[in-house]
Amino acid sequence: MAGCVTAVDRGPEKFADLAHKYAGTQPAAGTAHVSRWWEQYNSAELDGLIEDAMTGNPGLHQTRKRLEQAAAIARKQLSSLLPDATITGEHDTERGSTHGPSTFALRGAAGYELDIWGKNRAGYRAKTLESEAAVEDVRTGAITLSAAIVESWLQFAALREEEALLRHQIETNAMALDLQFDRYAHGAAGALDVFQQREILARAGALLPDILADQEITRHRIAVLTGQNPSENLYLEIEKLPDALPLPDTGIPIQLLDNRPDIEAAWLRLHAADWDAEAAWAARLPSLQIDAGYSTTGTSAAKLFDLWTANLAAALALPIIDGGERRAEEKRARAEAEENLHSYRETVLTAIAEVEDALTRNHHQQDKIVAVDTQLEASRDALESAQHGYANGNTDYLSVLNGMINVQALERQMVQEKRALALDRIALYRALGMKCWTDEVIVQAQR
Numbered sequence: 001m002a003g004c005v006t007a008v009d010r011g012p013e014k015f016a017d018l019a020h021k022y023a024g025t026q027p028a029a030g031t032a033h034v035s036r037w038w039e040q041y042n043s044a045e046l047d048g049l050i051e052d053a054m055t056g057n058p059g060l061h062q063t064r065k066r067l068e069q070a071a072a073i074a075r076k077q078l079s080s081l082l083p084d085a086t087i088t089g090e091h092d093t094e095r096g097s098t099h100g101p102s103t104f105a106l107r108g109a110a111g112y113e114l115d116i117w118g119k120n121r122a123g124y125r126a127k128t129l130e131s132e133a134a135v136e137d138v139r140t141g142a143i144t145l146s147a148a149i150v151e152s153w154l155q156f157a158a159l160r161e162e163e164a165l166l167r168h169q170i171e172t173n174a175m176a177l178d179l180q181f182d183r184y185a186h187g188a189a190g191a192l193d194v195f196q197q198r199e200i201l202a203r204a205g206a207l208l209p210d211i212l213a214d215q216e217i218t219r220h221r222i223a224v225l226t227g228q229n230p231s232e233n234l235y236l237e238i239e240k241l242p243d244a245l246p247l248p249d250t251g252i253p254i255q256l257l258d259n260r261p262d263i264e265a266a267w268l269r270l271h272a273a274d275w276d277a278e279a280a281w282a283a284r285l286p287s288l289q290i291d292a293g294y295s296t297t298g299t300s301a302a303k304l305f306d307l308w309t310a311n312l313a314a315a316l317a318l319p320i321i322d323g324g325e326r327r328a329e330e331k332r333a334r335a336e337a338e339e340n341l342h343s344y345r346e347t348v349l350t351a352i353a354e355v356e357d358a359l360t361r362n363h364h365q366q367d368k369i370v371a372v373d374t375q376l377e378a379s380r381d382a383l384e385s386a387q388h389g390y391a392n393g394n395t396d397y398l399s400v401l402n403g404m405i406n407v408q409a410l411e412r413q414m415v416q417e418k419r420a421l422a423l424d425r426i427a428l429y430r431a432l433g434m435k436c437w438t439d440e441v442i443v444q445a446q447r
Helices: 037-041 044-056 058-081 119-185 191-225 253-259 261-282 325-391 397-432 435-445
Strands: 084-093 102-114 287-298 307-317
Touching: 037 044, 037 119, 044 058, 044 119, 044 191, 044 435, 058 119, 119 191, 119 261, 119 397, 119 435, 191 397, 253 261, 253 325, 261 325, 325 397
Parallel strands: none
Antiparallel strands: 084 102, 102 287, 287 307
């Protein structure tokens, strides 16, 4: 009577490369290692947005409700380990008269299935693990949501800075156009110079509507993430893109097993599937049911227990012919467990790849910013030289125009490249998990 049968004893899946360092560039000593990493921005506005999102985001609320469902299913499965009992009462009268003879009856029944093969215990264990996996889903949702808020906030800040830069460029171009008009009026410049400068002014002005539209769209996105109505015009005070966060302490890949809640959830669901398979195996074996019955009758409620009977019975049920249903169910459950094993391995490998990719993007994006800055400095020197040459009559205005176009485009690109670096840094923090701060979110979900 193997009543202590358990599911497959799996240790953490062995990956030969989990103990090595990441292939990407490693952060230097003294890099950041914080849990609530966004607080490094020292922005009360950002902190408030994330706090609002943790309490108001509809998607996170959905994940919390799935946790409640999983916990309720686990409690429901627990009932299979306990006896069940029912009591019914009856009162019969003749033709509905309260003065005629009447009969009172009370009946009770109780039943309990001896869990010889551990079927019910395996089922309860599976549902408990599913409930624990749902907890990790809430953590994953919180991490993803916090990163999405920070990313949108940074995008909005970059758009604000780009707008200010573009308005300054428009003002500069307008002043240059006025200067060309004066030169033209005095015969020092041709009409073509005026038309070309006016075209540059119009080109810069044509970029502004797109930036303003992107600002509003980003504002709407933040409002939805925080659970607010996007039509209420959420106010954001950030005006300039802050510096990128310092590189976090990445550790080694094996630490992702503890830091990433999606990996933990996949691991729990793998074990849950193993227990489901054990329950399916046990369902093919004989089951022993013990039933007890009790009944009593009397002509009055006071005499109800004068005449009573009780019985106790045990029944052994053995599935003989079921058309292969139970065998097929066991096979399906085993296959599902193996599927979850491969899903777990894929989750781990994907997590490692996300960290590697983020490290690679951060490294090359920093190099790109240096390259663009060098190009911008060279373009400014070229523009200054062209302006001097034009003022002295050594070059035509086309050289000045080309220099202005290059400098203004590179200034806008620099803002965009810094935004890309800031977002790449957020992607690295998100890829590392750092789930310890999500404990408060779980407490809110379990209230």
